[in-house]
Amino acid sequence: MQRLSGVPFEPWLLERIQAARHIVLSTHVGPDADGLGSQLAFVRAARATGRTAVVVNEDPLPQRYAWLDPAGDIGHFDRDAARLADVDFALLFDTHEVDRAGRPAQALRQAGVDVWVVDHHAVKPDLDLQGCVATEFSSSGELVFRLLHALNWPIDAVAARALYAAMSFDTGSFRFLRNQSNTLRVAADLLDTGFDANPVQEALFASRTRAETLLLGRVLAQMQFAGNGRIAWAALGPEIGEGLTLADDAIGETIPHFVGVEGVFVAMQLKPSRKPGDWKLSLRSKAAVKIGDVARHFGGGGHEHAAGATLQGEKDQLAAQVLAMLEKTVADQLG
Ligand SMILES: [Mn+2]
Numbered sequence: 001m002q003r004l005s006g007v008p009f010e011p012w013l014l015e016r017i018q019a020a021r022h023i024v025l026s027t028h029v030g031p032d033a034d035g036l037g038s039q040l041a042f043v044r045a046a047r048a049t050g051r052t053a054v055v056v057n058e059d060p061l062p063q064r065y066a067w068l069d070p071a072g073d074i075g076h077f078d079r080d081a082a083r084l085a086d087v088d089f090a091l092l093f094d095t096h097e098v099d100r101a102g103r104p105a106q107a108l109r110q111a112g113v114d115v116w117v118v119d120h121h122a123v124k125p126d127l128d129l130q131g132c133v134a135t136e137f138s139s140s141g142e143l144v145f146r147l148l149h150a151l152n153w154p155i156d157a158v159a160a161r162a163l164y165a166a167m168s169f170d171t172g173s174f175r176f177l178r179n180q181s182n183t184l185r186v187a188a189d190l191l192d193t194g195f196d197a198n199p200v201q202e203a204l205f206a207s208r209t210r211a212e213t214l215l216l217g218r219v220l221a222q223m224q225f226a227g228n229g230r231i232a233w234a235a236l237g238p239e240i241g242e243g244l245t246l247a248d249d250a251i252g253e254t255i256p257h258f259v260g261v262e263g264v265f266v267a268m269q270l271k272p273s274r275k276p277g278d279w280k281l282s283l284r285s286k287a288a289v290k291i292g293d294v295a296r297h298f299g300g301g302g303h304e305h306a307a308g309a310t311l312q313g314e315k316d317q318l319a320a321q322v323l324a325m326l327e328k329t330v331a332d333q334l335g
Pocket residue numbers: 034035094120139140170
């Protein structure tokens with residue numbers, strides 16, 4: 001039975017978290033600064049209340065987020081599965097799909113541990129979930145800030161920095177303010193704890209590696225336009241990253257450069273998935289066009305302006321199918 005709390009948080013949600021003594025946190029595969037920052041802040045606050053709290057994700061901490069976790073709290077399944085042994089409650093951050101959390105969430109469920117979610121993505125109605133999902137929030141970090149306040153757990157400068165990183169990441173440096181001025185009020189409260197925001201911003205937004213910069217050049221060289229110049233797209237083969245040492249989602253970082261082109265409303269990238277033969281579809285859009293339905297049509301999901309799916313088939317055929325639907329979507333919505 002699905003039981004989800006919004007904000008203000010339902011008493012049963014706060015009571016369940018307060019009752020937990022040994023908490024484990026997990027997030028989706030391909031962890032990002034939002035999920036990781038939310039975890040680190042929650043761990044810090046939970047420990048300050050006398051609880052034990054650990055993090056076990058499917059994937060290891062990506063190297064580019066090492067600065068976020070100087071204490072080494074972010075664990076991963078292959079190395080740290082033993083940490084799952086003595087927990088009495090689990091929270092899944094920044095996703096509500098247990099499949100997207102990999103082995104930690106599966107192992108916990110098999111062991112009979114409650115796995116609840118804390119997420120800001122729109123929920124698939126048929127999923128059996130408990131926890132908190134509030135889609136009006138910019139980020140899981142903003143939601144966790146509210147949750148920690150509702151629990152009356154402390155947010156010190158270390159936790160605040162992690163939440164600020166989470167929020168800054170998901171809002172593209174506070175440009176996408178889903179919760180409007182509230183998002184900036186939360187950021188201001190976090191800054192008042194006294195950490196320096198500049199290194200956080202630089203680590204998130206001014207730290208592209210040389211390999212990533214070369215990749216960006218290659219991807220931009222593949223960019224094409226469709227739909228009277230209102231769609232920018234590329235279908236990228238595995239050779240795009242040849243000879244470059246790159247993180248798994250390095251191509252994904254290039255899509256803002258597509259949607260950022262003047263006159264473009266929708267960006268589409270098709271790129272190799274981790275699983276050979278599968279293709280990852282990424283979609284972004286400016287405010288005037290919603291592309292969530294296109295992703296859902298192809299069996300994926302996400303937000304109205306940032307969504308994706310995993311596809312099987314031949315790359316150029318798939319790209320043509322997606323483009324046809326995007327051209328119709330753009331024409332329907334913009335005329
Ligand atoms: Mn997020």
